[in-house]
Amino acid sequence: MKIAVAGTGYVGLVTGVCLAHKGHQVTCVDINEEKVAMMSRGESPIYEPGLPELMKESMESLCFTTDYRTAYRDAEVIFIGVGTPEKSDGSANLAYVYEAAKQIAQSVERDCVVVLKSTVPIGTNDKIESYIHDKQVNDVKIYVASNPEFLSQGTAVRDTLCASRIVIGVTEDHPAEILKKVYENFDAPKLVVARRSAEMIKYASNDFLALKISYINEVANLCETVGANIEEVTEGMGFDERIGKKFLRAGIGYGGSCFPKDTKALNWLANFNDNEIRTIRAAIEVNENQKFKLVKKAKKYYGDFLFLNVAVLGCTFKPGTDDLREAPSLVNVPLLMEDGAHVRVWDPVGEENFKKLFPKKIQYCSSIEEAISGADICLILTEWDEVKNFDIRKYETLMKKPIVLDGRNCYRLEDFENTKITYDSIGRKTINPELYIGK
Template identity: 65%
Template sequence: MKIAIAGTGYVGLVTAVCMAEKGHHVACVDINEGIIKILNSGKSPIYEKDLEALMLKNKDRIVYTTDYKKAYKDAEVIFIGVGTPEKKDGSANLSYVYAVVDQIAETVENDCIVVVKSTVPIGTNDKVEKRLNENKKNNVKIDVVSNPEFLAQGTAVEDTLHASRIVIGSDNKHAEEVMLKVYENFDAPILTTNRRSAEMIKYASNDFLALKISYINEIANLCEEIGANIDDVAKGMGYDPRIGNRFLKAGIGYGGSCFPKDTKALHWLSNFHDHELKTVKAAIEVNEQQKLRLIKKSRKYYDSFEGLTVAVLGLTFKPGTDDLREAPSLVNIPIFLEDGAKVKAWDPVGIPNFKKLYPTEIQYCNTIDETITGADICFVFTEWDEIKNYDTSKFQKFMQKAFILDGRNCIRNDKGNCIIERIGGI
């Protein structure tokens, strides 16, 4: 089929490449000429496993362009995969979605399906359809479908090609049949429902996972007080198939582009409808507090970071991505700097993005050895394999004092040669 996709971020670009992999002809649209130039050079503007390889493999079926008029005018299906960042009040900013909607209304010359893949508040698809029909320039039929994404950064390609489920929210049979054709070569269970249910499935899923993370973090914090070990507790819980073992890894909180904004957006929406989701509100509050957990632990050793050399291992919010959004490093490093610490940082892929925020204030290092050399204390914010497999004897060898604050419970201290503070027990 002839498909156009608005957006070249995690959702838009990954969707475009995976649609091409399944045999569709895709035009990937972005208003940023710089990004399109990067894509046309065969490079990806985001760090994502397998993405560039699939871009190369399917280069004859993908066009990257800023010319939305040409891309949309005769497309059979147009996916909207642009960002919906949070506003200051926690609600979703839909300006990018509506900008694309207006471009589509101005441009399309044939009947088509507009698919909202961006995460949007419940009822947005109805508003999109109304706006399209009120503003379309040509006498065409435009159906709107909700088709939320369930990808995770770091595994986005795999999550799209081998999805846990495909949700199609449509209010008419024709649109549903077209979408089933779009996904006929995808090996995944498909749920067809109405648009509002599809929109809610996305929020309910993400917020449930955020709840699970905040819950295990609260249990971990209590384990520290009562002498229990959170790793064993989580393992014991995970054997129960009703609970499962995923998202039971204690740490210093969730981050990224989805969980923080989606919990806040659903909480805002529930308040707007005078039906506050107290569990979601609690998950948000717990997560914000959890990001400072290591700072509190560090006070056992130092009242202030003034004059200290602080080593930071991991800048991104999770391994496998260069995304910094809502990363614990963004909360903690400013505190180190404000206190007067010298900060040395290492991350295998996140440094270029972090340099945009702190170009000169931090010493960026090429290796873990270099980062911890001369440090008085070390903070672990991301569980990269290089950190998990690091020889702990080197902490004692290279650091002034081998104090490690492990925010991801990923460092083993089998030799007992370091003082390691973990989340939720010894």
């Protein structure tokens, strides 16, 4: 089928590339000429494992342009995959969605299905449909459908090609049949529901996962107090099929482009409609507090950070991506610097993006060894494989004071038992605390 995709961020670009890989003729639209030129050469503008290779494999069925009129004019299906960033009040900013809808309405010259892939508040599809019909220039039939994405950064290609489910939200049979045809080569359950249900499925799914993370982080904090081990607790919980094992890893909170934004958006929507989802509000509060967990732990070892050399391992919100959105590093590093610390940052792919936000006063390191050499304390914020596979003996030999605060539980406790390293993680006992607490 002839498909156009509005937007080439994570959602739009991954969707376009995967649809082209499945044999559709896809045109991706973006306003940035430099970005379009880059993608036309088969180069991905975002760091996403597997995406550059799939782009190059699919170039015969894939093209990129800033000319939205030509792209939309005779497309059978047009996906809207633009960003919906949060406003200051927590609600979703739909300006880019409406702009794409306006361009589509003024350009299409044949019957088509417009598909909202972007995460939007419940009822947005109805409004976009009315808006498109009000703005459309030509006498053609334009259907609007909801088709939320369920991809995770770092595994976005796999999550799209091997989706757990494909949700199709419609008010008529025709757009449902068209989308079934679009996805006929995708081996995944296809669920056809009402549009508003499709919109809610996206929010309810993401926010439930955020709830699990915040819940287990609170349990982990209590484990530290009462002497339980969070990993043993989650292992026992995970055998219960009603609970499952996923999203029960304790840490310093969730980040990224989805969970923080979507929890705030659903919380805002509930309040706007005179409802209250107290569990979502609590998850937001827990997550914000959890981000500061390591700095609070550090206060046990140092009253302040003045003139201390602090190593920070990982600045992205998760491994496998260069995305910094809502990453714990964005709140922890400024706090450390404000308190007078000399901060050294290491990250295998996120360094350049971090430099754009913090171009000065930070030492950027090309290796973990460089970051921890002579350090008074080390904070692990991202569980990169390089960190998990790191020879822990180097903390003892290279650091001035080998105090390792692990916000992602990268290591086994027993590995530190016979060392002179103080290892303080999340929801587990601290190894060798007596070496440096109060000294």
